[in-house]
Amino acid sequence: MKKSCLFALILSASPSLFSVAQSQRQPKVAPGPSEPDWEVVLRDRYGLAMFGDLKNPVKTTAVATPGLFRKAGPGAVRFTPVIALGLTTRTCGGWYRALAEGQASPRKISLWSYEFKNSADDLRTGKNLPPPLGPGSATEFDPGDATFGLWVSNDDFSDGGVFSQPRLVARLNRRLAKQPYKAMIYPNRDKATGTFVPNSFVIGWEYSTNDDFQDVVCQLDNVTLVDEPVVQP
Secondary structure (H helix, E strand, C coil), X not given: CCHHHHHHHHHHHCHHHCCCCCCCCCCCCCCCCCCCCHHHHHHHHHCCCCCCCCCCCXXXXXXXXXXXXXXXXXXXXXXXXXXXXXXXXXXXXXXXXXXXXXXXXXXXXXXXXXXXXXCHHHHHHCCCCCCCCCCCCCCEECCCCCCEEEEEEECCCCCCCEECCHHHHHHHCHHHCCCCCCEEEEEEEECCCCEEEEEEEEEEECCCCCCCCCCEEEEEXXXXXXXCCCCCC
16 A cells, blocks of 8 residues: 555544644633643543544634533433542532523523542542542433533632633623633543544533633533534623
């Protein structure tokens, strides 16, 4: 087989193995100040490329970028924090139904909380992963047929946190309105086998302003990502 043909075959089989440049519209991802970089977490734990495998890239504007989901099959949806690299104060997460016509803000439904921060050693060894959840926490819910989004917040900030839909961040969070894209969504990949897990996603969250996108890393199961219509905040 000619080298050119072999290269084409490899590229078509595993495109995420090759570097894909960040688009001009995509918010820049900063290195972790004292934690593993998001690019490293994605590569080492999931075999994913930070931009090549990104499912919600900014194509036009941040507020037009999708961030809603729909349940994929029978049973519950699972929304689980799997890595905690943000602040040590309480972090919370949950879901909300997509806004109805004329509805200004979502009704946030809480699922889980934790007060914990993983170390680089935890990521190397697998110790303390996932982070221990607080009393009353749950990771499963059933949205029925409803389209829904996700949210994450930290007690250091009293502004309601961030949403999987950038347009809601732009509308509701004055602190982060200038750069409202705060969740990077990827297909969940089993690095050991190299196969993608059906209807499963990995989400890197940013609730601060440094945009390292690994404050909270979550796994979301039994869902599909909805391609939303373009709307203004």
